[in-house]
Amino acid sequence: MTSSPTLPDWLTRVGVFDLETTGVDVTRDRIVTAHVGVLDRHGAEIAARTWLADPGIPIPAGATAIHGITSERAHRDGAPAAQVVAGVVSALRSLLDQGVPIVAYNAAYDLSLLAHEARRHRIAPLENPSPVIDPLIIDKAYDRYRPGKRTLEIVAAHYRVDLVGAHDASADAVAAGRVAQALAQRFPLPESAGELHTRQIAWARAQAASLTDYFVRIGRIDPTEHLDGRWPVRESELDPTRVDG
Numbered sequence: 431m432t433s434s435p436t437l438p439d440w441l442t443r444v445g446v447f448d449l450e451t452t453g454v455d456v457t458r459d460r461i462v463t464a465h466v467g468v469l470d471r472h473g474a475e476i477a478a479r480t481w482l483a484d485p486g487i488p489i490p491a492g493a494t495a496i497h498g499i500t501s502e503r504a505h506r507d508g509a510p511a512a513q514v515v516a517g518v519v520s521a522l523r524s525l526l527d528q529g530v531p532i533v534a535y536n537a538a539y540d541l542s543l544l545a546h547e548a549r550r551h552r553i554a555p556l557e558n559p560s561p562v563i564d565p566l567i568i569d570k571a572y573d574r575y576r577p578g579k580r581t582l583e584i585v586a587a588h589y590r591v592d593l594v595g596a597h598d599a600s601a602d603a604v605a606a607g608r609v610a611q612a613l614a615q616r617f618p619l620p621e622s623a624g625e626l627h628t629r630q631i632a633w634a635r636a637q638a639a640s641l642t643d644y645f646v647r648i649g650r651i652d653p654t655e656h657l658d659g660r661w662p663v664r665e666s667e668l669d670p671t672r673v674d675g
Contacts, residue, residue, distance in 0.1 A: 440623040441614050442471035444563065445525040445532040447518075448603035449540045450497040452489050456542040456664070460485035461514060462499050465599035466521040468530070473608040479521055480600050484508035497597045512551040519548055519556060526559060531623040535582045535606035537564040537662040538634065545663050561623035562662040564630055565609040571633040572617040585609060589616070634661030 446467045453459035462485055467478035482504065489501045508514075522532060522544075534540050541559060548555035569585055578584060586593040586605045589612035595601040613619065620626045638659025645651045658664040 436615060437471060437611060438614055438619060438621070440531060440561075441563075441611050443530060444469050444607055444610065445522070445530050446475075446603040446607035447522060447532050447534045447540060448599045448606065449518075449543060450493075450499065450597060450599050450602075451543060452485055452487060452493050454539075456539060457546050459543060460487055460511060461518070461543070461547055462489060462493070462497060462504060462508075463599040464514060464518045465603045466518060466525070467600070467603055467607075468525070469533075469604065469607040469611075473604075473611055475604055478600065479517070481514040481517055482508045483511045483514035486511050497599075511547070512553070515544070515547045515551050516553050518544060519553055522559065523556060526556070526561075531561045531563050531627075532559065533563045533565065533603075533607045533610045534662075535564065535585075535602065535609070536566045537562050538658075538660070538664050541662045542664050556663075559662060561627040562630070563610050563623065563626060564634075564662065565606055565613055567630045567633050567637065567661065568610070568613050568617075568619070568626075570637055571629075572613070582606060582609075589613065631661055635659035 446469055448465050449461050450463040451459045451461055461483050463483070464481045465478065467475045470476050482499070484504050489499060489504060494500050525532060541556070541562070545555040565585065566580055569580060582602055582605060583593055583596045586609055589609050591605055591608045591612055593601060593605040620629060638657040642651070642656045645657070646653050
């Protein structure tokens with residue numbers, strides 16, 4: 431991928447982050463694999479670290495079917511979960527301390543699960559991580575009425591970003607970063623990553639409220655329930671994007 435001259439300065443060096451996990455409950459599920467990298471202005475990865483964890487609980491067959499990691503492999507080859515969580519938190523904190531934005535697709539899922547994992551292992555979690563760039567939130571905000579699902583595979587294809595080996599933490603993280611750069615080339619994003627971060631907080635809240643209304647209308651959730659629109663870290667179990675597969 432070659433970036434255009436219009437790429438904002440704050441997207442010429444970005445961190446990328448993704449997790450593969452035992453499930454979709456941010457409060458109870460565990461990290462299986464993680465990836466943190468850095469992309470340059472051309473979308474090339476210039477630094478990277480990938481972790482395989484022994485999550486300490488069985489990996490359900492459904493999760494293995496998605497990311498390919500079995501309980502046996504994780505137990506045999508994975509590092510202790512606490513070690514992996516500490517490493518991921520440290521890598522992200524280092525990038526944020528340098529002012530490098532972190533791109534994560536559906537960031538509220540990955541960052542929320544990471545926060546719960548950190549507390550589980552008595553590791554200081556990231557406090558109010560910022561700036562975070564979430565291509566899912568941005569794509570929905572700028573192209574609200576495009577029909578169809580918004581999985582990373584589909585959105586990457588829409589923006590002509592190659593994604594080979596989907597549901598591999600490394601492949602997904604890099605693709606998300608390149609989608610963020612593609613979005614910046616197509617839409618008039620804010621002039622700073624900090625301003626974009628602030629806008630995404632409001633967009634995420636509005637998108638969760640709209641999806642809540644839709645799920646209530648089709649009987650997917652009870653009228654007394656609501657999807658947690660807090661971003662980029664939330665506390666509730668229900669993931670508004672993964673509920674629908």
